[in-house]
Amino acid sequence: MSWRPTTLALAFVTVIGWALFLGVLTGRVELVIAAAPPAVALLAALRRGAAPALEIEHAPSADRLLEDEEVTVSVTLRAAQAAALVEVLEPLPARVRVGRGSNHAFFTLRAGEEIRWELVLRCTGRQRLRLGGPFVRLWGPLGVTAAEARSPAARRVAVYPRVTPLRYPPRPVTTQTFVGNHVSPAQGEGIEPGDIRPFAPGDQVRHVNWRATLRLGTLHVTQHHRERNAEVVLILDTLSEVGPPGRTVVDVAARAAGALAAAYLARKDRVGLIEYGGQLRWVRPGSGRAQLQRLLDTLVDASVVFTYVQRDVDLIPPRILPPQALVLALSPLLDARFVRAASDLAARGFDLVVIAVSPVGPARAAMGRSGVGDLAARLWALERRAQLAELRRRGLTVVDWDGVAPLDAALAPLRRPRLRRVLA
Amino acid sequence: MTLRLAGLLLVAVLALVPVTVLPTPPVTWLAGLALVIGGVGALTLTTPLVTTGASLAVIGYAIALALDRPAVDPVVAVAFGATLVLVLPLVHFAERARGAMVPPSVVAAQIRGWLALALLGAGIAAALTAGAGLLTPVLASARLPVVIALAGLGASLAVGALVRALLER
Numbered sequence: 001m002s003w004r005p006t007t008l009a010l011a012f013v014t015v016i017g018w019a020l021f022l023g024v025l026t027g028r029v030e031l032v033i034a035a036a037p038p039a040v041a042l043l044a045a046l047r048r049g050a051a052p053a054l055e056i057e058h059a060p061s062a063d064r065l066l067e068d069e070e071v072t073v074s075v076t077l078r079a080a081q082a083a084a085l086v087e088v089l090e091p092l093p094a095r096v097r098v099g100r101g102s103n104h105a106f107f108t109l110r111a112g113e114e115i116r117w118e119l120v121l122r123c124t125g126r127q128r129l130r131l132g133g134p135f136v137r138l139w140g141p142l143g144v145t146a147a148e149a150r151s152p153a154a155r156r157v158a159v160y161p162r163v164t165p166l167r168y169p170p171r172p173v174t175t176q177t178f179v180g181n182h183v184s185p186a187q188g189e190g191i192e193p194g195d196i197r198p199f200a201p202g203d204q205v206r207h208v209n210w211r212a213t214l215r216l217g218t219l220h221v222t223q224h225h226r227e228r229n230a231e232v233v234l235i236l237d238t239l240s241e242v243g244p245p246g247r248t249v250v251d252v253a254a255r256a257a258g259a260l261a262a263a264y265l266a267r268k269d270r271v272g273l274i275e276y277g278g279q280l281r282w283v284r285p286g287s288g289r290a291q292l293q294r295l296l297d298t299l300v301d302a303s304v305v306f307t308y309v310q311r312d313v314d315l316i317p318p319r320i321l322p323p324q325a326l327v328l329a330l331s332p333l334l335d336a337r338f339v340r341a342a343s344d345l346a347a348r349g350f351d352l353v354v355i356a357v358s359p360v361g362p363a364r365a366a367m368g369r370s371g372v373g374d375l376a377a378r379l380w381a382l383e384r385r386a387q388l389a390e391l392r393r394r395g396l397t398v399v400d401w402d403g404v405a406p407l408d409a410a411l412a413p414l415r416r417p418r419l420r421r422v423l424a
Numbered sequence: 425m426t427l428r429l430a431g432l433l434l435v436a437v438l439a440l441v442p443v444t445v446l447p448t449p450p451v452t453w454l455a456g457l458a459l460v461i462g463g464v465g466a467l468t469l470t471t472p473l474v475t476t477g478a479s480l481a482v483i484g485y486a487i488a489l490a491l492d493r494p495a496v497d498p499v500v501a502v503a504f505g506a507t508l509v510l511v512l513p514l515v516h517f518a519e520r521a522r523g524a525m526v527p528p529s530v531v532a533a534q535i536r537g538w539l540a541l542a543l544l545g546a547g548i549a550a551a552l553t554a555g556a557g558l559l560t561p562v563l564a565s566a567r568l569p570v571v572i573a574l575a576g577l578g579a580s581l582a583v584g585a586l587v588r589a590l591l592e593r
Contacts, residue, residue: 008516033501038512040544041509041544044544101525144513
């Protein structure tokens with residue numbers, strides 16, 4: 001860190017130059033005398049060589065956050081020598097604003113003094129936040145010289161989408177072999193009562209249905225449905241997005257995907273994720289808390305990467321997209337490539353539910369209020385309704401969600417058990 | 425806001441000095457222009473505008489002195505120079521600190537530092553003025569070749585210092 005002249009030094013030189021030049025030109029000594037105080041002050045304030053060393057510590061209070069949560073960033077400054085004026089600036093990444101305090105501060109440090117400065121940042125959108133450390137500028141006397149440095153320690157803070165609890169996620173048509181919370185059509189050990197049949201050797205006495213036995217005159221037992229888990233694959237459409245930063249349709253869909261993943265994983269299901277966009281990325285279906293973390297990490301990085309390439313669902317390996325899985329596609333249905341991919345999946349017999357995140361609201365939020373804008377939004381909403389009706393007519397299960405109402409309410413029509421549809 | 429008003433006040437002092445020397449239309453117009461440009465710079469915290477305003481005040485002061493040819497008044501000149509020392513760092517600091525967290529102790533320390541440097545500059549200017557008064561009879565009676573030789577020595581020293589500074593870069 002070394003001293004460098006600032007623009008103020010140039011301002012001083014300009015004024016001194018004018019005074020001396022005009023003094024010589026007019027032959028008036030007053031102008032030379034007037035030039036003397038700024039010249040002396042400039043010479044006295046100029047600093048050369050190395051600036052005093054400054055120790056900077058920079059630490060965020062957390063490395064994982066949810067959207068709209070606050071993180072406290074502590075900056076500790078320690079000076080071996082006195083520093084007359086220290087300017088500290090914590091640059092704010094996109095979609096981060098100052099919650100409390102200021103990201104720009106000035107201090108005076110005595111020799112050996114330590115100053116701790118805290119500011120609270122509020123993260124308004126999912127992202128992998130990079131806090132590169134504050135810029136520090138030491139000002140010399142008068143501000144005609146300055147020395148700049150930046151704290152080299154870069155910290156990363158993951159801002160995960162806010163996960164809202166879901167009570168009734170869509171039920172899968174088929175279940176898997178492992179124990180879970182979904183009532184399977186198959187008979188076996190379980191809690192949910194199924195059919196009644198005559199007693200057979202080997203049946204347990206506790207399964208005897210005494211009411212049926214008395215009515216029919218012979219021993220009958222109650223059969224139970226097995227409770228099994230399911231495989232769920234979430235497909236997130238990142239081909240296009242609209243809306244203001246932090247509130248785009250992809251952000252809304254990522255929040256919904258996080259909520260669905262958490263709900264299914266809590267029910268012992270195996271959940272996978274496919275990011276269907278310019279980059280085709282996926283997370284293999286799995287279960288447990290580690291899988292939720294994996295999914296949320298992928299959702300944090302989900303973003304639109306522009307491409308003309310049509311990604312076929314054939315590219316996705318069967319272990320990522322198992323044939324018996326419940327596929328939940330979250331999309332604003334803005335890109336025809338995704339609509340084709342969803343239709344293709346449904347035609348292949350996948351148990352597909354399309355959660356159509358409405359882009360009209362985010363687009364209106366990004367635009368200013370105007371009569372023409374309102375009219376365009378209404379026409380767009382009508383067009384979208386027709387598009388969804390067309391998809392339903394083709395046999396796809398489509399849920400319309402505006403992104404504002406609770407997802408549970410939007411998914412309410414899917415609470416009834418669904419049957420596998422065979423598309424022509 | 426206090427720093428803005430203080431900057432405006434100092435710009436007004438700079439603009440007023442030429443008018444007090446010679447209150448004629450060209451000087452008044454130039455001083456008015458210096459006040460407007462410097463005042464806008466002080467209120468909007470723009471250092472280049474304040475520099476322009478200060479330069480215009482210097483030009484106005486020079487015109488007033490050249491037209492009026494008054495007796496030398498070193499006190500006004502030193503005060504003018506000291507005001508220049510105060511106004512530029514004040515506006516520059518206020519510009520840098522706009523929207524930032526600045527404890528009052530930091531502002532107080534800065535003002536103390538500026539005042540100290542302005543007083544130092546004013547003191548040295550006063551001392552040089554007094555010293556020049558003593559040297560005047562000596563230089564007045566000096567022969568022209570001696571004056572030219574001294575001027576040449578000063579010029580060669582300045583050029584040497586400039587070359588060294590450039591080489592050090």
